[in-house]
Amino acid sequence: AQSVTQPDIHITVSEGASLELRCNYSYGATPYLFWYVQSPGQGLQLLLKYFSGDTLVQGIKGFEAEFKRSQSSFNLRKPSVHWSDAAEYFCAVYYGGSQGNLIFGKGTKLSVKP
Amino acid sequence: NAGVTQTPKFQVLKTGQSMTLQCAQDMNHEYMSWYRQDPGMGLRLIHYSVGAGITDQGEVPNGYNVSRSTTEDFPLRLLSAAPSQTSVYFCASRKLAGRNIQYFGAGTRLSVL
Numbered sequence: 046a047q048s049v050t051q052p053d054i055h056i057t058v059s060e061g062a063s064l065e066l067r068c069n070y071s072y073g074a075t076p077y078l079f080w081y082v083q084s085p086g087q088g089l090q091l092l093l094k095y096f097s098g099d100t101l102v103q104g105i106k107g108f109e110a111e112f113k114r115s116q117s118s119f120n121l122r123k124p125s126v127h128w129s130d131a132a133e134y135f136c137a138v139y140y141g142g143s144q145g146n147l148i149f150g151k152g153t154k155l156s157v158k159p
Numbered sequence: 160n161a162g163v164t165q166t167p168k169f170q171v172l173k174t175g176q177s178m179t180l181q182c183a184q185d186m187n188h189e190y191m192s193w194y195r196q197d198p199g200m201g202l203r204l205i206h207y208s209v210g211a212g213i214t215d216q217g218e219v220p221n222g223y224n225v226s227r228s229t230t231e232d233f234p235l236r237l238l239s240a241a242p243s244q245t246s247v248y249f250c251a252s253r254k255l256a257g258r259n260i261q262y263f264g265a266g267t268r269l270s271v272l
Contacts, residue, residue, distance in 0.1 A: 054199065089263045147251070
């Protein structure tokens with residue numbers, strides 16, 4: 046079955062430190078890949094997406110993600126975390142087709158220490 | 160642009176009551192879907208629709224009904240609410256063809272007592 050794994054349930058980093066959130070997906074074909082962010086009590090905001098081409102994609106708010114086919118991974122990174130980045134982050138995949146559905150990981154909650 | 164609009168934002172129900180969560184989009188998207196979000200579970204697909212008159216089940220459809228009479232609207236019905244349906248519900252839509260960028264509503268927070 047198609048699945049998305051976010052191994053880290055909760056991560057705490059200090060403000061100004063670098064961040065990497067992990068995401069791995071199952072299935073052989075390369076899916077379309079997404080990262081969403083959800084601030085407390087808010088809806089989902091698309092951070093970035095990967096469809097094809099350059100494996101390093103840039104998103105909003107200074108985030109980037111790298112697709113590694115050999116590792117079936119799409120990790121999210123940020124060089125310097127700000128307190129406002131505290132939120133929950135979701136990785137999602139879509140395998141295509143008109144009836145294809147977006148499959149979400151369980152999320153990683155990010156806390157930022159001052 | 161309104162995008163995807165969900166109403167209500169908050170709702171409290173008693174066990175056994177029924178209600179309809181509303182979802183409307185103004186982007187002429189063929190595909191619409193409902194997710195529920197529970198702590199530690201991510202977002203799980205309840206039902207989806209690829210066009211008016213066409214609906215299908217997702218991962219967790221039990222206890223929910225949907226219909227799609229127009230392109231714009233995709234209501235989610237709880238016929239007899241249960242405490243296990245306490246959750247945050249998100250509606251999403253996208254174009255049917257092309258790459259799957261889904262647009263999400265702001266969510267409905269439902270508590271069933």
